[in-house]
Amino acid sequence: MGNSKYNNDVSKIMAKGLMKELARLGINEKRITAIGLGESRPLIYENDLQLIEDKIKRLKADMKNERIEIIITSTAEKM
Numbered sequence: 001m002g003n004s005k006y007n008n009d010v011s012k013i014m015a016k017g018l019m020k021e022l023a024r025l026g027i028n029e030k031r032i033t034a035i036g037l038g039e040s041r042p043l044i045y046e047n048d049l050q051l052i053e054d055k056i057k058r059l060k061a062d063m064k065n066e067r068i069e070i071i072i073t074s075t076a077e078k079m
Contacts, residue, residue: 004039008036008037008039008040010036014036015034015035015068016034018070019070027072031073032071033070034070043065049061049062
């Protein structure tokens with residue numbers, strides 16, 4: 001939803017925000033990798049979304065692409 005640049009920017013802001021919150025909760029920032037991927041790695045592709053006729057089901061499926069994936073390593077080694 002929205003244009004690609006905007007979505008990429010929002011994704012990066014959300015990832016960094018989650019990283020800061022995890023650090024605030026006591027996880028060493030050196031163990032956390034936060035990367036905003038925007039629309040670059042969807043779980044459900046646009047062509048597949050368009051095949052879903054029910055509007056609510058399509059919105060729910062699209063929301064699965066609006067996610068944060070985070071990696072926390074066991075040591076201070078970044079990925």
